[in-house]
Amino acid sequence: MTFQFDVYKPLTEESAISLLKKLHFFAEDEHVTCREIGDGNLNLVFQMSTQGSTKKWIVKQALPYAKVVGESWPLTLKRAKIESEALLQFAKFTPHLVPEVLYSNETLALTIMEDLSHLSIARTGLIKGDSYPNLGKDIGTFLAHILFKTSDLGLSPTEKKEKAQQFSNPELCKITEDLVFTDPFFDHDTNDFEPELSEKVEQLWKEDELKLEVAKLKRLFLTNGDALIHGDLHTGSIFASEHETKIIDPEFAFYGPFGFDLGHFIANLLFNALRRPPAQTELFGFIHDTWETFSSVFTSLWKEDKNNPFLQVNGYLDYTLRTVWQDALGFAGCEMIRRTIGLAHVADLDTIEESELRIRTKEIALDIGRSLILNRVEIKNVQDLHEFYIENNEF
Numbered sequence: 001m002t003f004q005f006d007v008y009k010p011l012t013e014e015s016a017i018s019l020l021k022k023l024h025f026f027a028e029d030e031h032v033t034c035r036e037i038g039d040g041n042l043n044l045v046f047q048m049s050t051q052g053s054t055k056k057w058i059v060k061q062a063l064p065y066a067k068v069v070g071e072s073w074p075l076t077l078k079r080a081k082i083e084s085e086a087l088l089q090f091a092k093f094t095p096h097l098v099p100e101v102l103y104s105n106e107t108l109a110l111t112i113m114e115d116l117s118h119l120s121i122a123r124t125g126l127i128k129g130d131s132y133p134n135l136g137k138d139i140g141t142f143l144a145h146i147l148f149k150t151s152d153l154g155l156s157p158t159e160k161k162e163k164a165q166q167f168s169n170p171e172l173c174k175i176t177e178d179l180v181f182t183d184p185f186f187d188h189d190t191n192d193f194e195p196e197l198s199e200k201v202e203q204l205w206k207e208d209e210l211k212l213e214v215a216k217l218k219r220l221f222l223t224n225g226d227a228l229i230h231g232d233l234h235t236g237s238i239f240a241s242e243h244e245t246k247i248i249d250p251e252f253a254f255y256g257p258f259g260f261d262l263g264h265f266i267a268n269l270l271f272n273a274l275r276r277p278p279a280q281t282e283l284f285g286f287i288h289d290t291w292e293t294f295s296s297v298f299t300s301l302w303k304e305d306k307n308n309p310f311l312q313v314n315g316y317l318d319y320t321l322r323t324v325w326q327d328a329l330g331f332a333g334c335e336m337i338r339r340t341i342g343l344a345h346v347a348d349l350d351t352i353e354e355s356e357l358r359i360r361t362k363e364i365a366l367d368i369g370r371s372l373i374l375n376r377v378e379i380k381n382v383q384d385l386h387e388f389y390i391e392n393n394e395f
């Protein structure tokens, strides 16, 4: 089979095999098995292997529309380039925490990368009760390096502005601006929630005090180009095992606020805590590990820098860490609300089978999300967050 490299066409299992043979990932005469395994909202994902060999590859290809909605929602193919370039960028600082990228092609909107099928998606594993002792530390390490080294703290002003241009990602940002920061707070068509939640949701829509805080957080997202962020760091964007963590899927990457990824990660751990009350201590342990590792690695990087005189100014590091934490809590609150009543949900809540329990858990998720947004300045640390979670979590 010939393969056309100069025209975009969605791959099939057959054409994906042909592509990888043309690129010498497999020999022409090898018997290759290929399965489309994509279960996300936007892309095709093919897993390819040969029997009796360790050769296994993943081909991820962007579709020109959002798979979760259908062809009526067109979406730029440029996101595939953003994703592969973000993975390469992250690999410069934390190569052990991202999949290796072996090939990318902008025209075909695809990336070939290391197969990670020996790991599980963290969301799925956490729902089953798998244990990930390194998860918090690994995410904290990843965030500290990426945020410090791609920001004005780690780059010259010119380099940073060039990177911000390289990672300009307006269409994917628009999805977040709408689905995370706008639609769930108004009566919008994209929202999706059980009728039993209507009364609570309508109350939320009427609350100007809350909407004012969301407007401030949205403005941060729109204007604060602190560093290269992942942009969609939920537990479905992480492969993990007891020993390894790999961050995948940075197609939403762009220059955004320091606290955004941390907030999304925390929110998704809180969803799992709501789903599995007996695992609450373990999940708050992950949040603790994430924050402690993040702040200590970020602090070390900060203290190593002897060129920027402002980094020696008393109080500046504390101010920066405090702002990251506060903003993260606000972003976590928006994520909790949008994943409960917006377009894109989480399995942690949606697969609670017993309907009364599911609705009550979602009500609590909304209460916690709302209070995180409103009280983000008062919640000073992980212990305060845990106490606050317990106070808001009354069945």
Ligand code: SR1
Pocket: 041, 042, 066, 068, 175, 176, 179, 232, 343, 344
């Ligand atoms: C139309 S995309 C819906 C959601 O899926 C992605 O993973 C992002 O979280 C986005 O908001």
Ligand code: MG
Pocket: 040, 041, 232, 237, 249
């Ligand atoms: Mg994704």
